[in-house]
Amino acid sequence: MAPHQFTQADKDTFDRDGYVVLKNFFTNEEVDLIYGTSTKDHVISQKSFDFNDSKGLRTKLALWYTPQDDVYGMYSRCERMVNAVEMILGGQAAHYHSKLMQKEPKVGGAWEWHQDYGYWYNNGFLFPDMVSVMLALTSANKENGCLQVIKGSHKMGRVEHGIAGQQVGASMEKVEEALKRLELVYVELQPGDTLFFHCNILHRSEANLSENSRWSLISAYNLVSNKSYKNEPSSHYTPIAKVPDDAIVKAGMKGISDNADFLTQEVDSKFKETIVQPEA
Numbered sequence: 413m414a415p416h417q418f419t420q421a422d423k424d425t426f427d428r429d430g431y432v433v434l435k436n437f438f439t440n441e442e443v444d445l446i447y448g449t450s451t452k453d454h455v456i457s458q459k460s461f462d463f464n465d466s467k468g469l470r471t472k473l474a475l476w477y478t479p480q481d482d483v484y485g486m487y488s489r490c491e492r493m494v495n496a497v498e499m500i501l502g503g504q505a506a507h508y509h510s511k512l513m514q515k516e517p518k519v520g521g522a523w524e525w526h527q528d529y530g531y532w533y534n535n536g537f538l539f540p541d542m543v544s545v546m547l548a549l550t551s552a553n554k555e556n557g558c559l560q561v562i563k564g565s566h567k568m569g570r571v572e573h574g575i576a577g578q579q580v581g582a583s584m585e586k587v588e589e590a591l592k593r594l595e596l597v598y599v600e601l602q603p604g605d606t607l608f609f610h611c612n613i614l615h616r617s618e619a620n621l622s623e624n625s626r627w628s629l630i631s632a633y634n635l636v637s638n639k640s641y642k643n644e645p646s647s648h649y650t651p652i653a654k655v656p657d658d659a660i661v662k663a664g665m666k667g668i669s670d671n672a673d674f675l676t677q678e679v680d681s682k683f684k685e686t687i688v689q690p691e692a
C-alpha cells in the first residue's frame with residue numbers, strides 16, 4: 413500500500429489548529445523497525461540522559477542533530493516526511509534535530525507548558541519557521557502521559573518563558589488565560605500515527621504513572637533560510653538529502669553510529685538546570 417501523503421487539507425488543519433495528526437503516516441512495518449531498533453540500540457542507551465521534571469520523575473532522551481543513514485535518519489529524511497514539512501514551512505527544510513523520548517512506566521516525567529520556539533528563540537532563531545513532528549512508537553494516551561496541546565494557541569505568537577520548577581516553561585499567566593478561551597486536547601496516538609505541531613503551540617505532558625512505556629521519536633525542522641545567529645550545529649540550515657519512502661524498510665534494523673553529533677550536557681545550556689547524570 414502506498415504511504416499516506418500530507419495534503420492541502422492537512423495543511424489547512426495545521427494552520428487553523430496549530431497541529432494535525434496523520435493516522436498511520438508510518439506503517440506498522442516501519443514503526444516496528446524503528447521501535448525495535450531503538451529499544452536494542454546500545455548507542456542510543458549510552459547517549460541518552462535523564463531529564464528531570466519538578467517532582468524528580470525522569471524522561472530518558474537521546475538527541476542528535478545531523479540525520480544519518482540509520483533507520484531514524486531514513487525516517488526523518490524520507491520524501492513523505494520532508495515534503496509534508498516543506499508544505500508546512502513553505503520552503504526548503506533543514507533537519508534541526510531528532511530525539512528519542514523514552515517515558516518509562518512509573519517513572520517517566522512530565523513536561524511543563526511550553527512552546528518549542530520558547531526554547532529555540534534563545535538559541536538564536538529569529539523566525540518561528542520551525543516545526544516539530546512526533547511519531548508514536550508505542551501508543552500514547554492519557555494514562556501514560558500523552559502530549560496535550562492548547563488548540564489554536566500558536567496564533568498567540570511567542571509567549572515569555574522562564575524557569576517553571578526545574579524546567580523552562582511558558583508564563584503561567586498566559587497559559588491560564590489561553591485555557592479559558594481555547595480547547596485543551598489530549599493527543600492520543602497509536603504507533604505509526606504522526607503529530608505535526610507548530611513551534612508556537614502551547615503543549616505539555618503529564619508523568620507516565622502507568623504500566624506501559626510511552627516512546628516517541630520527535631524530529632524538529634527549520635527553514636534553511638532561518639539560520640541561527642548563535643553557535644548551533646550546522647544541521648539546522650543544511651538542506652536535507654531526501655531519500656525515497658522505502659528507505660526505512662531498506663535500512664532494516666540499522667542503529668545509530670556513535671559518531672553522530674549527539675547533544676551532551678556541556679553544549680546545551682537550556683538543559684543545564686534539569687539534567688542529571690545517568691547512573692554509572
Ligand SMILES: O=C(O)CCC(=O)C(=O)O
Binds near residue numbers: 513558615616617
Ligand atoms: O514528549 C513529551 O511529552 C513532550 C516533549 C516536548 O514537548 C519537547 O521535548 O519539547
Ligand SMILES: [Fe+2]
Binds near residue numbers: 526527528615
Ligand atoms: Fe515541546
